[in-house]
Amino acid sequence: MTGDGGNSQDHNRVSTGLSGLDDVLDGLRIGDNVVWRVSDLDDYRRFVTPFIESAASAGRRIIYLRFGQHPPLVFGKPNIHIESIDALSGFEAFTGRVWRLIEEHGRGAFYVCDCLSDLLDAWATDAMVGNFFRVVCPFLFELDTVAWFALHPDRHSRTTLDRIRQTTQVMVDIHRLGEDVQIQPIKAWCRQSPTMFLPHREIDGRFAPVIDSSDATRLQAGLELDQLHRQPLLDYWDRLFLQVASALEAGEEAQSADIKDRVLNVLISRDTRMLDLARRYLSLEDLLAIRARMIGSGYIGGKAAGMLIARSILLTNQPDTWQDNLEPHDSRYLGSDAYYAFLVHNGLWPAMMRQRSASGYLREADKLSEGLLAGAFPPEVRVELERLLDHYGQYPILVRSSSLQEDGFGNAFAGKYDSVFLVNQGAPELRLTALEGAIRQVYASTMSEDALVYRKQRGLDQREEPMALLIQRVNGRFHGRYYLPDAAGVGVSRNTFAWDTEMNPAAGMVRLVMGLGTRAVDRIDGDHACVMALDYPNRQPFRNPDEAYRYSQHLLDALDLSKGELATYPLSQLTQEVSDLPLKHLGEVDRTASLLAEELGLQTPVWRLTFQPLVRKTRFVSRLSNLLQTLEAGYQHPVDVEFTLHLNDDGEPSLNLVQCRPLATIGETMAATIPPEIPDRKLLFRTRGHFMGGNINLCIQRVIRVDATVYSRLTVSQRYEVARLIGEQVRTGDDTTMLIGPGRWGTSSPELGVPVRFADIARVAVLVEVAEMEGDMVPDLSYGSHFFQDLVETEIAYVALFPSGRNCVYQPERLPGINTHIRDISPKRAIQTFDLRADPLQLTADVVSQDLACYFSD
Numbered sequence: 001m002t003g004d005g006g007n008s009q010d011h012n013r014v015s016t017g018l019s020g021l022d023d024v025l026d027g028l029r030i031g032d033n034v035v036w037r038v039s040d041l042d043d044y045r046r047f048v049t050p051f052i053e054s055a056a057s058a059g060r061r062i063i064y065l066r067f068g069q070h071p072p073l074v075f076g077k078p079n080i081h082i083e084s085i086d087a088l089s090g091f092e093a094f095t096g097r098v099w100r101l102i103e104e105h106g107r108g109a110f111y112v113c114d115c116l117s118d119l120l121d122a123w124a125t126d127a128m129v130g131n132f133f134r135v136v137c138p139f140l141f142e143l144d145t146v147a148w149f150a151l152h153p154d155r156h157s158r159t160t161l162d163r164i165r166q167t168t169q170v171m172v173d174i175h176r177l178g179e180d181v182q183i184q185p186i187k188a189w190c191r192q193s194p195t196m197f198l199p200h201r202e203i204d205g206r207f208a209p210v211i212d213s214s215d216a217t218r219l220q221a222g223l224e225l226d227q228l229h230r231q232p233l234l235d236y237w238d239r240l241f242l243q244v245a246s247a248l249e250a251g252e253e254a255q256s257a258d259i260k261d262r263v264l265n266v267l268i269s270r271d272t273r274m275l276d277l278a279r280r281y282l283s284l285e286d287l288l289a290i291r292a293r294m295i296g297s298g299y300i301g302g303k304a305a306g307m308l309i310a311r312s313i314l315l316t317n318q319p320d321t322w323q324d325n326l327e328p329h330d331s332r333y334l335g336s337d338a339y340y341a342f343l344v345h346n347g348l349w350p351a352m353m354r355q356r357s358a359s360g361y362l363r364e365a366d367k368l369s370e371g372l373l374a375g376a377f378p379p380e381v382r383v384e385l386e387r388l389l390d391h392y393g394q395y396p397i398l399v400r401s402s403s404l405q406e407d408g409f410g411n412a413f414a415g416k417y418d419s420v421f422l423v424n425q426g427a428p429e430l431r432l433t434a435l436e437g438a439i440r441q442v443y444a445s446t447m448s449e450d451a452l453v454y455r456k457q458r459g460l461d462q463r464e465e466p467m468a469l470l471i472q473r474v475n476g477r478f479h480g481r482y483y484l485p486d487a488a489g490v491g492v493s494r495n496t497f498a499w500d501t502e503m504n505p506a507a508g509m510v511r512l513v514m515g516l517g518t519r520a521v522d523r524i525d526g527d528h529a530c531v532m533a534l535d536y537p538n539r540q541p542f543r544n545p546d547e548a549y550r551y552s553q554h555l556l557d558a559l560d561l562s563k564g565e566l567a568t569y570p571l572s573q574l575t576q577e578v579s580d581l582p583l584k585h586l587g588e589v590d591r592t593a594s595l596l597a598e599e600l601g602l603q604t605p606v607w608r609l610t611f612q613p614l615v616r617k618t619r620f621v622s623r624l625s626n627l628l629q630t631l632e633a634g635y636q637h638p639v640d641v642e643f644t645l646h647l648n649d650d651g652e653p654s655l656n657l658v659q660c661r662p663l664a665t666i667g668e669t670m671a672a673t674i675p676p677e678i679p680d681r682k683l684l685f686r687t688r689g690h691f692m693g694g695n696i697n698l699c700i701q702r703v704i705r706v707d708a709t710v711y712s713r714l715t716v717s718q719r720y721e722v723a724r725l726i727g728e729q730v731r732t733g734d735d736t737t738m739l740i741g742p743g744r745w746g747t748s749s750p751e752l753g754v755p756v757r758f759a760d761i762a763r764v765a766v767l768v769e770v771a772e773m774e775g776d777m778v779p780d781l782s783y784g785s786h787f788f789q790d791l792v793e794t795e796i797a798y799v800a801l802f803p804s805g806r807n808c809v810y811q812p813e814r815l816p817g818i819n820t821h822i823r824d825i826s827p828k829r830a831i832q833t834f835d836l837r838a839d840p841l842q843l844t845a846d847v848v849s850q851d852l853a854c855y856f857s858d
Helices: 019-025 041-057 091-105 116-123 124-141 158-167 213-227 238-252 253-267 270-282 284-294 302-317 320-325 336-345 349-356 367-375 380-390 428-447 449-457 545-550 573-578 591-599 611-617 620-635 716-731 788-795
Strands: 032-036 062-066 080-084 110-115 146-151 169-178 180-188 199-203 206-211 333-334 397-403 419-422 469-472 478-479 481-486 487-492 508-516 528-532 557-560 566-569 639-647 653-662 685-686 695-700 704-705 739-743 766-768 797-799 808-812 833-837 840-846 851-856
Touching: 019 180, 019 206, 032 041, 032 124, 032 158, 032 653, 041 062, 041 146, 041 169, 080 110, 080 508, 080 739, 091 116, 091 124, 091 336, 110 116, 116 124, 124 146, 124 158, 124 238, 124 336, 213 808, 238 253, 238 284, 253 270, 270 620, 302 320, 302 397, 302 469, 302 620, 302 653, 320 620, 320 653, 333 380, 336 380, 336 469, 349 367, 349 449, 367 428, 380 428, 397 428, 419 573, 428 449, 428 469, 469 620, 481 851, 487 620, 508 557, 557 573, 566 573, 620 639, 620 653, 653 808, 685 797, 704 716, 716 739, 716 833
Parallel strands: 032 146, 032 169, 062 080, 062 110, 110 146, 704 739, 739 766, 766 797
Antiparallel strands: 169 180, 180 199, 199 206, 333 469, 397 419, 397 469, 478 481, 481 557, 487 508, 487 639, 508 528, 557 566, 639 653, 685 808, 685 851, 695 840, 704 833, 840 851
16 A cells, blocks of 8 residues: 555554544554454454444544444444444445445545455355455545454455455554453554563553563463464365365255355355256255356356256256266356456556446446456466366367356346356467457456447446356367367247248257357358258258258358458368268258359369258257256246257267357237228338237337448448447337348448447337348348347347238338438438328237237227
8 A cells, every 4th residue: 555654743643442442553643444353253342332432532534334233333423423334235236335435425434344354255256255355444544544454364365364454554462362352463554662572461550572582482382372263364265165064964954954055145146047047956956066167256157057957957867968068168157256366456446336327327438448458367266267278179169258247137247247268279478369369358248338338228327247257168179270069059948930930949940050159159240051940950041942051051150270360261262172071960962053063173062051051951950949948847937058060970960059048039918909801091011920029019100220322332331330320220219110121230240231240229119120132132031040049039020021922011102201312322322211290100910820010099
């Protein structure tokens, strides 16, 4: 610490309330934080009372921070302001509340705090007690306060005790052996005397140094003997898991249930529904296994918890199927406390407090993100990261976000936080640097606008959302310079996008790709995953073979070991360079294209990724159906999973489940009634199938439409300007809005649609994608993608219109005052806005008949 603590002027001096103690410490200084290390809290209480009385007589403002489980140190008096704070709300909420209280009370206030050791009961992590002190102590020092704290040293690790000692200005031990009580200053910043740091006994109000070494040695020997009967100086977190091991060994049901609940509440989640699942499906052995694979302490986060619970559901409820067909996971976890430790270690807590304020929520995010990207890791974390890399060797790894709220019921955070692939090649120090960079990137993604807007919309902006990390070995094989899984996909147990009336929504759906699963969860430029309804896997939503080929996968994502990055390659290129891709199990030879290629002197055969061999010749569909149904039954809620496939020589797949979360669905209301006859002049559009959201019954008061004729003539930069302008319009007004545009909303490729961010359109009620002829813009049935997940979570209805199809009518000219003869080609002219409050549209859909209509009701 630095400051003016050594100034001996009277106005900088403060009394402890005991003149004898003032003599020992040479008084207190403005800015002092005083830590009392005690074995009996009554010894701390004895020194608190005269300090408060002295401060009150001097006219000081005194704040008592009340958070402990012990009886109050101070009772209400006119000159004492008691602030009760709930430590159970978590480290961030608690520390943030204390920070704001200090801000509110301002300079010169005096503080008395409860015993810091009681925070262990709320947080179960000793390191965070030290981090709390490292945050609060410097702030108190800056504001010219004097603050008193107590702790029980035998309940904390040496690392925590050392960090508190390094941070505070004054530290005093109170030694008690029976009736023999002595105080011993351990630290008194900018003060010194020949006897200051000796033990002192109180004699008639004075504190006399114990100058006889024999006397001091006897006391110390007695204290050491007493200490032998106490637990060693282990971190509270480690002691908690020692109790898990003891409960497991003892086999006592009541004790096991109690310790299991304690661990689940500090390791898995705070959400009651997730805790119920964990209680049913995670055993004490599972919890010890998690701890063995964990760096640091705290929560493993929603993504990691969801994966582990899902795997346990399968192995518990369907052991005969999944013992052999579910690949073991090899995951590691960076606990949520490491995120807070990173903030504290890099002095970023003040920046985070500014960002957490109402005015700084978005404004301060970029600065905090920059600090996260530039930060260094605490030494104890860095050592564990080195060991993690030793474990994985040179297999590629994936660093995935796993925040506290992520992948929970109602809050998937799909695509809001980053995940980073690492090829994990090269010297150990280079691989460590890359891993640290990936972790920083995930940490910084908590400050992205998309993530912040998402949190605010759900009322989570002031809730604790620490970032844990799930680190996984990438499932796959080496193919020369490339590394990739055989196939990957997203599966959902409820198909609310059934495009055929015979399809059963309860049968589920899958989006399947060859290579890395990035192409299954994102809306990819100019490429498409294979979408299958699991009850009719051979039926595709295409009108002819050309369309089926056109809207299939042509590009593969793989890790390029020579480039050191995730890269995308045409299937045709990889088939030329790699001889052992499992094409015969995932695709079919296009004979017509192969003959043409042969005539042109190109390499043959030409493969098409239809995935039909996987459907026809293996048990893939039945296994995935079993997986989804078993997980839905376990969760008692529809689920959304991510998986990879590993094919044996016969093409038979085993699955590696890498993610599971509750699937957000739009309304399960009674079937809506569509009028039997809708006059043509009142019909805006109608379709059979190609909509999402189940039963829909909405009154539309505003329509924002992008004119494809104008949009197709704009430059790329102008199309991004259209996206920006739409975001501005959507954010103005509270009317129920329907957004209509050509091709794909949210694409990153403007030639395929409108490149809006989801945050720009999150307030619309209905999103309509139209297959417009100009610009070749076609809706993407990207079921399971992050964009799709955003739609269902925010209860935005989705409609895909194919005007040239036989079951679709689209009549934009029915919109009042529409201009179909626009000559001024500009971003503003591409956007047409219709205020329909006087004559609103009605959007009605029936999930049973798969019929949807949008019409003027009057």
